[in-house]
Amino acid sequence: MLSDYYLTLKSLHFLAIIAWMAGLLYLPRLFIYHLEFDVGSKAYLTFCRMERRLLKIIMLPSLLLTFFLGILLAFSTNAWAAPWFHMKLLLVLCLAGLHGYFSRIAKTFAKGEIPPVSRKTLLFINELPFLLAIFIVFLAVLKPF
Numbered sequence: 001m002l003s004d005y006y007l008t009l010k011s012l013h014f015l016a017i018i019a020w021m022a023g024l025l026y027l028p029r030l031f032i033y034h035l036e037f038d039v040g041s042k043a044y045l046t047f048c049r050m051e052r053r054l055l056k057i058i059m060l061p062s063l064l065l066t067f068f069l070g071i072l073l074a075f076s077t078n079a080w081a082a083p084w085f086h087m088k089l090l091l092v093l094c095l096a097g098l099h100g101y102f103s104r105i106a107k108t109f110a111k112g113e114i115p116p117v118s119r120k121t122l123l124f125i126n127e128l129p130f131l132l133a134i135f136i137v138f139l140a141v142l143k144p145f
Contacts, residue, residue: 016065023059024129
């Protein structure tokens with residue numbers, strides 16, 4: 001019975017992660033395209049709406065579910081005591097910080113301003129969630145230390 005509980009939590013956690021990561025990988029790409037349009041144009045406003053919906057409808061709920069289910073999993077496996085878990089949690093918090101940064105960029109666009117970030121920087125930032133995810137997955141699967 002406990003095994004079923006654990007596997008159900010783990011499955012739901014994975015699904016939440018997938019949804020959150022999809023948003024973290026897609027949103028910076030939207031920002032890159034958003035920079036191509038003049039403030040106030042129809043396309044500019046469409047991108048604002050797309051970014052807001054992605055953040056509010058997909059990314060925020062999946063972030064919250066990822067953390068909630070991850071905390072439940074950590075308690076059910078006593079992962080809190082493991083050094084690999086501390087490193088994984090730190091990297092997940094970095095992802096959450098990136099989420100917050102993306103949210104701030106979206107709010108800047110929504111105010112009718114161009115965020116103080118270059119296209120080149122956005123291209124680089126677009127790769128960060130996947131790089132962090134690589135380390136997070138290997139820590140969770142291999143449980144080193």
